[in-house]
Amino acid sequence: MTRTSDDSWVRPVTLPYPSLGDNTADADRLESALKKALGTRTVHMDLDLLKQLPLCLREWNYRATAVLFKDPAGNGLLTHLAPPDTTEDLCGLAVDLGTTRVALRIIDLASGTRRGESVCDNPQTALGPDVLTRIHHVEKPGGLNRLNRLIIDGINTQLLVLCTRCGISPEAIHLVAVAGNTAMTHLLLGLNPRWMIREPYIPAVNRPGVFKATELGLTVHPNARVLIFPNVGSYFGGDLVAGILYCDMDQREETAILVDVGTNAEVVLGNRSWMMACAGAAGPALEGGVTPMGTTAGPGVIDRIAIDPDSLNLDIHTIDDQPPRGICGSGVIDLAAGLFRSAMIDIRGKLLPERCADRWSMKDGMAHLTIVPADQSATGKALCITQADLDSLIRSKAAMYTILETITDSVGMQPQDLERFFVAGTFGAYIDPASAIAIGMIPDLPLQRYHSLGNSSLGGAARVLEDPACFDRINQIRDGITYLELNVNLDFMNRFSAAKFLPHTDNSRFPSVRSPVDR
């Protein structure tokens, strides 16, 4: 049974009966009622809906259930009409269009409840694992079309499976909201992203707006509309705009920060009055790419490590408690924090052979630290971390902290002043903030100020489908963001150098982190 309310894109409408004294046409009669319901100046309907309208209104006694949406110009859209008191499935689809993974969530539009969710690999990975290789693939003959077909077909396939599982038809999807980074969004729309990676880094479009699903080739209801979240630039995508919506930064009195870490770290700082954003290369350390054995989270991957500072024993946790076969970002950060706390590395992150004892070895001119001996690992080989891996982590954590320092400084704040620290995505879900603080990656805030958001890109896309009031906030958020270009920031390199120590050259910033020499 469809519940409808003012807080939903699904609205019941009851029209006054036409008469000689009120002979407004059917479409204009309906539009007038819908404009009032939606608070827009106009409500557009497609020609094929218009063709059905006169008979439907008469069969339904001038009552109906309307599925509505908007375009970013503030025009109302009627995407579907159902009988009054219908029991028909009227659903929306939220899409987090990630470079690596694509997450789908089906929402019941009337109630706002979740009908189902799934995550799959982005099938474009077959042509390139990351944004850059995919943009390069576009240069090949047919490359753009190939990448476009892969993601469209991929979403259609994944959606069909998900719909089958939920017992609904893909035709029951009337609204779609897609949040992704700027490059993935371009590939979804079939737009050439080649100028995004060439100075001065110009996307084809910042505010793609709302499309018909059929224009994009998505096999949902033919009249369905697809909202593509706007980007702020080539390096600040709609996924982040969705994240801001999801954590309500644009409505908070307090100043909050939202951090999304992948190959790039994307950061937004702000409150309901202003928002400042930047993005920078934080290094691949935090995606698990830092070490040869580094990997993304999965069964057998080390996600937690604790080191006893006295016995120097490593207490290792693997996902699903499988034999260890690699280490992910959160494991690497725990490891570095533990090594530092137990004085097995110095403040530059260099392995100290005496303290590391048997775990230390020199191979091919490079210091190694054994984490899991060969006889205990799933691969039959020892799991090691090298000095180069640790150096890379130090650069990554320094970059991360420097980005946070630069953006807070740009508004006259200190990193320690942050009232709320939202961490998006996998990084936020797995990482131990105490470890990240211990190595000086994130500011030394009370732990309760840290909040892991999960998939905030998917969450933000879903919110637009659950609550029409969120729609207008999207472009307001996008237009309200001041983007800070780090490439042209002169202080950045000085700050970066100062942050390349554990936890920092200025230890007073990390009062909770006791240096091993204090012990």
Added chain:
Amino acid sequence: MTRTSDDSWVRPVTLPYPSLGDNTADADRLESALKKALGTRTVHMDLDLLKQLPLCLREWNYRATAVLFKDPAGNGLLTHLAPPDTTEDLCGLAVDLGTTRVALRIIDLASGTRRGESVCDNPQTALGPDVLTRIHHVEKPGGLNRLNRLIIDGINTQLLVLCTRCGISPEAIHLVAVAGNTAMTHLLLGLNPRWMIREPYIPAVNRPGVFKATELGLTVHPNARVLIFPNVGSYFGGDLVAGILYCDMDQREETAILVDVGTNAEVVLGNRSWMMACAGAAGPALEGGVTPMGTTAGPGVIDRIAIDPDSLNLDIHTIDDQPPRGICGSGVIDLAAGLFRSAMIDIRGKLLPERCADRWSMKDGMAHLTIVPADQSATGKALCITQADLDSLIRSKAAMYTILETITDSVGMQPQDLERFFVAGTFGAYIDPASAIAIGMIPDLPLQRYHSLGNSSLGGAARVLEDPACFDRINQIRDGITYLELNVNLDFMNRFSAAKFLPHTDNSRFPSVRSPVDR
């Protein structure tokens, strides 16, 4: 060579080059410039234009020629992009969608000049000669689709011929404006008009707005937009709205009237402050349908008749000076005026046998007047008018005058007060106002107040393509019209009875018309 100006839908644009300090996306950069040029809050572009945009802008050095349009909600539309200083044909198509005839005119969008024009029969005539039979045809299986295909294919065929003649491709047509009566407009859009002819006479739509040409099946440029003129109701169509635009009634200080006479007489009275409209059955007399020999204008058709009041000789003029084969509306009105002036009919329109002499005869119980003897006619038969024909004409002219009297009275005016009298269409082009005044069909105004507009529906549609400033006036005109329902007007029948005399029971209204008895 394309001339572009602020008064045209074709605009040259020069964008600021992107830089690190101004890294707005290509589409948003272009939109920003076009919004300024068009004065709209947004400018939408289709996905396939967006796909071409980045390469085009770079090839053209961030300059371009834009073809723009609007939708009635006030959103700008970019329909085509051409290189700067292009010599490409950028054209618009104006369509007068008449029940009987369809007129096309191709306009050069940049200069506003006329490239070509043609008129053809409405191919729907094959399924029904008039609005009513076509609406009844819709009830047959496949009827609506058949009527829709006929008019769409008919326009496409006629356009191809016209384009070939003008040396342009149909793909050079980027904007289309269609003005037609409400029923023809519905059939063009594939909308069922069945409820228009059933109380309370509700069309499917009053303000159809702007469509993509491909949605309608028109074979012009695939991104072209089609504006369908709005109607005020089932009996007051977009052709009249176009006519008001064409004669600028909505901008005049003086109060003017616009009369379009076919099977129905449609009348608008007003000035820049207000407009009042009504429509009523004026009888088929004025379309030439009044007599068995009546016909529409064409070679050999009598369009002018003068009668010498002394000799009672008929001076007949035929179109193209061909032997007479019928008589059209203007000829019938001239005839009636001549008969009245020469006292061959009385003030009730009854033939006076003594005065008609040899021309008078009685056949099958009906008085006849011979206009052309058998040996002088093209058909080999005498061309006659019967008493029934004259009675029908009297009813028609009485209806016409009563409509004019009712609408002027509704705003406290007399028909004689009209400052400007616009007559639209064939009726206006052929009729002799002096004859129409003589029989009391139209008010006894100085002849210089009468203006024949020609095809004002086509003219109004063309104006929207020639001058963007006209676009916003369309819905303002439509919304500014107060429609007077004659069916519910109690005074109408009394006035009608008084008007069924020549020129009127109240002769003081027609001081210029001397009664034959005054001679």
